[in-house]
Structures are given as C-alpha cells and as structure tokens.
Amino acid sequence: MTTATNPLLSESPLPYHLPPFADIRVEHFEPAFEALLLDHQAKLFKITHDPTPATFKNTFAAYDAAGGRLWRVRLLFHNLCSSASTPELRHVERRMAPRLASHDSAVAQDRALFARLDEVYRQREALGLNEEELRLAERIHTYFVRAGATLGPEAAARYAQIMGRLAELGALFKQNVLEDEAQFITLNVPNDLNGIPPFLLDTLQAAAQERALPGYIVPLSRSVIMPFLTFSPNRQLREKIWRAWTSRGTHPERDNRPIIKEILALRLERAQLMGFASFAEYALIDRMAGTPQAVHELTTMLWKPALAAVACERQILVELARQHSEPTDIKAWDWRYLSEKVRAERFALSDAQIKPYFSLERMIEAMFDCANRLFGVTFSERQDLALYHPDVRLWEVYRGGNIIGLFLGDNFSRPGKRSGAWMSAYQMQTRNDGVRCPIVINNNNFAKSNRGPVLLGLDDVRTLFHEFGHGLHGLLSNVTYQTVSGLSVPRDYVELPSQLFEHWAMVPEILERHARHYETDEPLPETLRQNIEYAARFNQGYETIRLTGAALVDMAVHELTDLQDIDIEAFERDILTRLEVPPEVDINHHLPHFQHLFTGDGYSAGYYVYQWAQVLEAEAFAVFEASGDPFNPELAERLYRNVYSVGNSRDPNRAFAEFLGRLPTPKALLKAKGWNA
Template structure:
C-alpha cells in the first residue's frame, strides 16, 4: 500500500494485500498527509487559490488510495480479519479527519481566500471547488474553539465507531442467514430465481436451493413463492436484521441519534436534520416536509385502493383475507399479471447484468460523449 502499483490503470494488486497490512500503512499515510497540510499552512507566500484550495485537493492522495482499497474490500470481499481492521480503523480515521479539518493554520489561509473569492477571478470549477472545501471544513468544526472543538472531535470519532459497528451487524446477519429449500418448497419460483438459489446453495456447500437476505434473492422469493409459511420466515429474517441479541443495533441507534443531535447543535443547527440537509438540494427540513405533505394523503389513498385489489386477488387464490407484509409482493405480482399483463418473471430476463451494463454505457455516451470497450487482460 506504500508502493507504486505498476499495474494496468494502477489497479490494486489484490492478490498481495493482506488484512494486517492496513494499520501500519495507515499510520504512515496519516502522518504523511498531516505533514502535507502542515507544510501548506507554513507557506511564507500569501494564500492563493493554487497554493491553498488546489493544493489541498491534491493532498492525501496516497491515503485516499488506501482508504478506497479498504472500503472496496470490506464492502465486496470482506473477512473477519478485515472487519476487525475496519472496526479498529474507524475511530482512527475519524480522528485523522478531525486533525486535518480542524487544522487552525491551514483553515486561516483557506478562510481568507474564501472571503476574497469574488475578487480572485476564479472560473466556475475553481469557485465551486473553493466553496466545497471551505464548506467541508466548517461542517467538520473548523470554526469551533476550546472545549467545543475538542468535544466535536470526540463525537465524530465515536460516531464513526458506532456506525461501523451498526453496518457490520447488518452485514453479519445478511451473510449468516440462509433459507434452505427442498424440492417441495419451490412452488411458483421462476427459472432465474431457481438458478440463483441453486448457485447460492452451492456457494455455501448446501444441498438443494438457498435464499439469502441479499435484495436480489429475497425480493423475488417474496414475489413468487407460493409457500406463505416460507415467505413469512424470509420476511421476518429480512426485517429483523440487526435485532439479534448478540448483534442488537437498537442501543447503537439510540447512541448514534443522541450524538448526531449533539454534533448538529455544536455547529449551531437546531437539529441533525437541519445539519444534514443544509448542503443538499432541499436546503431545509421544511422543504422536505412540504414535499411529503403533497404526496402523503394521495399515497395513503393509493395504498388503500391497492390493498383492495390485493384482497380481491387473495380471495380468488384462496389466500387468507388478513393480508400481511409477507403477502404484499406476492399478491401485487398476481394483480400485475391479471390486470396489466405485466409478468415480472417474463420481464426480468431483459434486465440481465449484461443488458444493464450496455444501457448504462449507452447513457454515459449520450450524456458525456464517453465510449467504453471491455478489457479482458485486467
């Protein structure tokens, strides 16, 4: 992680990366990044866009490379060893971010050029970059002083630790659960789902078929399975992620919410919603509520009309009239077929991975003039 990656497009050498490499590499890269910011803060020349905002944007690239590698692996090909690294590194990464974004010397220079931005003859991209960097510093507590500054760093560090634990609990529940199916459990399942379930069972060295809690497995199962008892089992497992006694996310959620309120108030916001939305399109919680108010009553009315259709379909199929959450996908699909001639099982093959990749590249070509060709040597 500290060497140049002499690979095509500098792709990570995944086969050489071990979990135990990350922490010592991060220790070096944290120090390297902080030294870069110290150097920028200590410049004798007057602050300018180039030696402040643009220079900051170029800093820490080796650290970012290592961070992206860890994020990639923990979200796609994780292991107990990597998860332990992720847990240990969460607070360290947050502490490093606080050291950077609360760097008084550098922020003084950044704040000075931001105040003069209208007189700097910046182009649109430069102005946007300066605004974004300055905003990130302010939202990370750069203007706080004394005890408030120290407490903000503590809150951010603890939040990183808690949110990492929260995500890992959900991931563990998803990866451990398997609904194993035998021949007499397959009624209603279309070929594409049977193929996926067979592959999932083989990957887990199980006989028969297996339904997992990944959305691409659980949603089709709830949509097509004629076995109401199995749909209920799967639905309860899906909605119960993070509730197991040994990995209960509810106390973590309470702590996260309390810390988010404190984080927002330290920065002068009335609530975490105000803080979170300040740099989003809506701008303020009131705008979100206004939109919700527009759609809430029509949505409830639509829900009731759809529920009536589901009840009619349930009666035709001899299904119980007390429609439960695990019945909704299944009955909705029956209504689609009966009333609109839309069969998800027939439509699904048109949205296979290869077709979706082609569609995505086509859109990127139309919007941005980019073209893509597959490489088989990477």
C-alpha cells in the first residue's frame, strides 16, 4: 500500500492536520504502522550515527521530533478504538498492541542511541540550556532508564518480552469490558417503568431505538446505570442492574480474572528486573508522591473522617427509609435511591428539579465562557469538516486573535464506545516537529434524548467541566517540545487542571448566566442554587470511601511481592474487609473491570492521583475565593503561566508552589469536605 492509497502515510490535507476521517479505513492501519515504524527506526539510526559531536539539538531535540508521525497515527488509532470500535478494529488492535510495544522496547534498549543521549545528559548543566531544554533532557533520560536501557542483554530481552505481552493483555482486558458494556437489560412494560421520571424513560427508550429494538432497555453504560439506580423505586430491579454492572469482566467468555493475574505477575517481574521490590515502588518513583508511604499518608488522613462521615450518612438514610416504609437493611443498590430522597426532602433538591436548568448546550456555553474569562480563549464551531461519527462536534480555539488549537466534543454513549469520560488528543502541541497546534477531544457518555435537549444532572455537569479542564491543559500548552507538551506530566499532577476547573461550574455568576430553564429561559432560582451548595457536602463520606477504597485496593495489589496462587476477587474482599468498607457503600471499581489499572500503566498503582490532585485543586481554588473574584485576572494569569500552559517543561512541584506562593497542605481539602472541625 503506497502513500497515494493510504491516507495515514501522507500529511493530512485538512486544516491544522486534522485526520481525514472520511478517507480512513481499518485496513489502512497495519501497513501504515509497519511503514512508520521503519521510518522512526531510520530517523533514530540517523541520530545514533551522526558523525558530528553529540549536542542537545542533534540528540534530545532530534529524538523528540523523530517520533511525531508515528505518534500521531497511534493517537488516531487509540481514539478510534475507544470511541468508534468495531470487531475489525479490535482485531487490528489485538495484533498491533504487542508489535508497537516491541518497537517501543527496542528503541528504549538501543544501547548506541542511549549512549549518545547519555553523553549529552551528563554534561547538561554546562551546556547553557534553558529550563525547558533541561527538563526535556531529564525526562527523556529517565524514560530510557526506566524502560531498561541500562539492563544487561538477557534482562533487557526479557523486559521487552514483558512489555509486548502486557500490551497484548491490556488490549484484551479493555475489549472484554467493552463487550460486557455493550450488553443490556430489557425492561418489562409497564411494571419495570413505574416511578421512573420522564427524562430517564426517554433515555431508556432512545437506547433501545439506537439498537433498533422496541421498548426500553438499560445498557451497561455508567451514564444510564447511575440514574437508574437513583430513580427506580423497584428494589429488586435495582439489584439486578447493580449486579450486572459490577460483574463486568467476570463472565466466562470474557473473564478478566486470569488476565489480571498474568498482568500483575509480569508487572512484578518488570519491577524486580529494575531493582524494585514491588511494582508500586517502581511506578511511584517517577511521580510526585514518590513512595507508597506518601500515598498511604494521604489516604490515612482521609480514611477515618470518611468512615465517620459515611456512618452519619447511613443513619440519615436508615431514618428516611423507615419514614417511607422502605427496607432499612440498606444495600449497595439502595444508597443512591435513598440519597436522592434525602436531597429532595432535606435540601429541597432533586435531579428532576435541577436538570431542566442544565441543558448540555447551555453547559458547553458555560465552560467556554469560563475559559474565556480565565484565559482569554474563544471557540468558533465548524461544521464543514468530516469527523468519525455524526455525534462529534468541532471548534476552532483562539487566543489573542490567533488560533491555538482544535477542540472536539464527543458527548454521547453508543455501542462501540467505551463507558466513562476521558480526554485525549489527535495531535500534541509542538514547535519542534514543525509548528503544530493541539487537536484535543473530550469524550463523555451522556444519554441522548428523543424529546428535546439533553439535560444534565450535577454529576454530569461536573464531569463535563472536569474533562474540559483536561482539554484546556492540552489546548493551552505553549512549549517547544512534544515530549513535555500538554498532559505529559506526572500522573498525580494530571488531574489538577481538570478537578480545579470543576469549581467554576458552580460559580454563582456562571449559574445565573447559563443555568436557565430549557423551556422558559428562567434563571436557576437562588434558593435552588443555595440548596445545591448546601447539599454538596452530603454524601462526601460515601464518595470518598468509594474513591479511596478503590485506590487502596490498587495500591495493595501492586505492593504484593508474592503472587503465587492469588485469587483476585478473594484478595479484593479481604482488603475491603480489613479496611472496614461498608458493603452498602462499596468502591468505584472492582478489579475485573478496573480499566484504569489494567489497560495500560497510566493509573496502575496510581488511582490515588484523584485525591492527590484534590489537595492541590482545593488549595488553588481557595486562593481565588480569598481574592473575592473567581475570575481574578492576576491569579488567572499565574494559573495559566504555572499550570495550564507549561506542560512538563517545568518541575510540577516548583511550578505549583510558584502559583500558590507556598507548598500545599491538606487543610483546604478537609475544609471543602466539611471535615476541618
């Protein structure tokens, strides 16, 4: 297949190098990868065998630029596998995962290449490099060392084998969960529909129609499961739905449990090859936390207050259940249903009241408005460019009158798209491989509506703003080198820009301007806004236990140094019992479907990062609150300069301390949760 017949092998003719989605076919990927892997090898060979003395420019800068074409096709492939998966694409994914991992290992263990990089790295302080150049040299050198560049030949070969197999297993794990989430439960009409609010009925009907089915179904998508558990008064049906949701990854034909055992064994072997006792130690050495002990100190600080809070919350639910003649032996499938009743009665608040004021379109306008007030960016939608699915929208992004990137929004759940919400990119910002603006995409899984605008609950609004915070982190990137661009930061720092941006969703002036009734255009009533604020602290214990419990299971399983005869589910049960996690609360993810942990290394021994970032974002927003202006221009400029625009071109600890004016402490987080007393 030639450049003329394979669009992946030539520069995109579309504006800003947007991928030519209309021309791309599944069969293009394998030959494109093979050609681009050879191209990458040739460029690295040229760096290694350059007859001139090694310099920063002809080693580190050249290395950063060499992988650009390959990386962009990998991003394209990864995004389509997550958002528009087909059986054919999944077949290619399974075939290519070990091939790509093998290439990565071969590069990282190229002794001649590493020797040339290492030569420059050792004299970096004497070369007159600027801060970003020093950071680039440090990050690339660290990557090579952690990927086995200093291992002996036999150990290096084994390391490469491990990485290839891990890539293969990660793809299989993800595909098993994706196929489980494509399943659904058919509802009996009218019995199973009694008491369900109209907006949810509309969602359940739309899900059936999307699959060309009659009636109503509950697909195993978080955006449908959570509202169903919140609003269905049918306890038996809630249990059925909850069990289907939490059993993902355990079905005999798609069983992830043996896959997890092999992944854990390979990760442990990999860590031990690198001289670490456990995979957790190996993973954390290159994160802000540094050690498992630092993670445990953070989670311990939160755990006892969270258990105390959840005990109070449970008592409130029990009392309400008694008043409503509901069963008082509260189960995991009851908590959200009863919590919604508490919100309605104690805080005069319910999703049915709230949602009419939070249409998706209005909330997109709101997040764009916040970005404009904080960072001076504007968004202009284009509808003339072909994208990979009709759901997807595209905006040009401007700052200071100049285009700085493209933003894509893919907001709806559908078959072939994995559940959850995430940010990704088709192109990273760089000025080294030519000038390229970022092409960023936000994925959500909101349920479509057949009867009017899509209406969001408060959790949906926060999710929308959260992912857009990631998006801004990519769009505002203003560095030279792709390796340190955008979100290429330590995993326990990457959630700061996203979690911080959530705060602006609830700023009163933003609510007044954008939270308007979809039928009457009336603003959100002030009493409702206040009740939202009061209710925000209810269920903080529940949410903290679910998040922290999952993080502690993650740490425990990756701190193991003996995996012989491990029973994955029994191990998880033992950890939850030891932690005294109330079974009616449960945790966010169980190991057989915990995609954060087992589809790649990003969040493995790293699910704690959301709480690490909570400390940082609570401190950061408290500074804006203390100023009396949530859009304080001086603070916003400092935030842009030290957080959103710098990627990993500066040490994150130092950059954040420069924004804050000091090192962070957990006090602001405890105050935000209402636990400071």
